[in-house]
Amino acid sequence: MTIRSRQGRMRGRRRSQDGGLLVLILALVLALVVGSSFRKAGGRSTSVVLWYLDASTRELVSNPAVAKLPTRRVEQVAGIIDLLRTPPADQGLATAVPAGFTAHRATLLSGGILDVVLGVARDQPPMGFAEENALYWQLVNSMLNLPGVRSIELSVDGRPRGTFLSFVKTQRELGANEVMLDKGQLVDLYFVGRDGRYVVERRTLPTGLTRSQLAFQATRALMEGPVHPSLVSPLPGTEVLRGVTVSGRTASVDFEESVLKLNMGAQEEEQVKNSLVLTLTRLAGVSRVRLLVGGNNVEGLFGHVDTVDPLFRLDGRLEEGMALAVYSLTEVDGDKLPVLTVYQQKQALMGRNVMISKSIAQLGNPPGGDASLVPHGTSVTAMVLEASTGMLRLSLVMTPLPEDQAAEALMVEQLRLSLTELPSVTWLQVGVNGSVAFLPGGYYIGKPFSR
Incomplete structure (x- = not known):
């Protein structure tokens, strides 16, 4: 009886120990699952620099933040996009990220290259160059903060490789927007x-x-x-x-x-x-x-x-059409600098096209003693002003062209200063003799020039 009782007690104790071990294992597994789910939902706190737009100037603005990022790359990218879609309140910030913008795939390749494939809503309205360019750099600059990422390759489902949405050409971006960070x-x-x-x-x-x-x-x-x-x-x-x-x-x-x-x-x-x-x-x-x-x-x-x-x-007087502000070149201490000349108008200039044509004609006829790198006889072959962005797209035919890259840059400065004096024009995108990328001397005109 005693032995059976002992054995019975021993068996009972053994069953109790086995059951406790099983409960312990289940508890550990459950804790791991819950912990994993928590990390996936909440993410780890990571210091990032997010990029938004100044609500008034539409310039890129950096905004340091602490974000909770999941471990999966595509979810990290999706988290960044969600944060960019809603700028912090009361800081004068805006965003170019539309509501239907999503992350479809994100893969970290060898060398720290983050290959991101994005998607847009079917009813996404078209963007102008300035807005699309701002969206592109909001995404690139912000994603470069992700752990292990050294460069970014962006593409959009349904778009040809090398293009973003419509106007912006994509490439492997090794760093944030150089214009913002390097040149000031x-x-x-x-x-x-x-x-x-x-x-x-x-x-x-x-x-x-x-x-x-x-x-x-x-x-x-x-x-x-x-x-x-x-x-x-x-x-x-x-x-x-x-x-x-x-x-x-x-x-x-x-x-x-x-x-x-x-x-x-x-x-x-x-x-x-x-x-x-x-x-x-x-x-x-x-x-x-x-x-x-x-x-x-x-x-x-x-x-x-x-x-x-x-x-x-x-x-x-500019808004009234009673004056044109045009910039020729004057020599100052051995340098040629833009100088402002205001041309009074006897009658108000009616229509933006008339103002543009008159400004171009006046650029080719500088005041006595001044110079101009915009040649006499330059003609306008096409002009479009985007009311929503203030972008003036202008195609010109001119000959002769400046002789070197520095002179080409100075000619574009004359155009930029003069044409952004016109009412509602805040950006200039210029094509010369059919080229929308480089002038013969090597100066790049494929980007918009801001006021």
């Missing part, structure tokens, strides 16, 4: 030449600035003075500048109260006003400038300049 942002600063005309110096400012920061840095650069010693800045030194803010389409320049003690002649004051307004209204999304002192409106500045109302570029 180019701005046009208006200084005064010896003859009293306004000469443009291009200046490179840091990227990633807000609209207000960009306007502030441009104003500071203007007040610090030109590179060429033969040019002057009519503005006083930077010590009288309190700050610059941009709200809507208005840039407000705030001066210290000490600016009221400065004495200037009427001509100098006019140059201060024009230099400042011409510079700031070249920035994307800025159409008027308000001058403040100590954060408050004042009736006058420097003695004569009326500052009660906002100041418009060339007093609004």
Whole structure:
């Protein structure tokens, strides 16, 4: 009895141990499954830099963030797209990522090449070049942050290899948008030449600035003075500048109260006003400038300049069609720089096509003493202005062409400055003698040129 009882107890104990082990194994398996599911759903927190668009200027803007990314590549890409589709609130950011944009496949190849195949909704409306280009670089720049990724190859289901949606040509991108990260942002600063005309110096400012920061840095650069010693800045030194803010389409320049003690002649004051307004209204999304002192409106500045109302570029005559702003070339300290000439019109120019044709004709006939790399007799064979993006697509026939790449670049500068002065034109895409990629000297014109 005792033995049986012992054996019975032993058997019972053995069954209890076996059952406990089984329960333990099941619990471990369940924990692994739950943990795996959690990681798949929530992902691991990873520091990334996401790229959006400035809501006003439509320039690319980097935005550091911490994202929870799954382990599967296609889900990582899908997660990035979802984050890009909804910009952070209250930061002035926008996106070009449409609602139906999805990740179909994503494979990390040898060498860190991430091959991504995307899909778009069937009812996806067409995009212009500027918007499509922004979408492309939003995706590329952001996906380069994924772990182990050194380069990106993007394609879209149903599109030929090497094309994105319509206009943008794709290739293996080894780094983020070079224009944004390596070259900075180019701005046009208006200084005064010896003859009293306004000469443009291009200046490179840091990227990633807000609209207000960009306007502030441009104003500071203007007040610090030109590179060429033969040019002057009519503005006083930077010590009288309190700050610059941009709200809507208005840039407000705030001066210290000490600016009221400065004495200037009427001509100098006019140059201060024009230099400042011409510079700031070249920035994307800025159409008027308000001058403040100590954060408050004042009736006058420097003695004569009326500052009660906002100041418009060339007093609004461009929008009225009563003036054309055209840029020829003047020699300054051995360099050829763009110089502004305003041509008054006896009657208002009606229609954008007329303004474009007249601007091109005037470029070929510079004022006496100036030069132009846009030859006389240049003709327009096609022009299309996209109202939604402000992109002017222009085809020109011209001969002779500039002799080298540097001269070609300067000719395109003349075209860019002159044609983006026209109302509603913020981008220029130009073709010359049938070429939409390279000019004979090697200058690349396949990209859009911004105002």
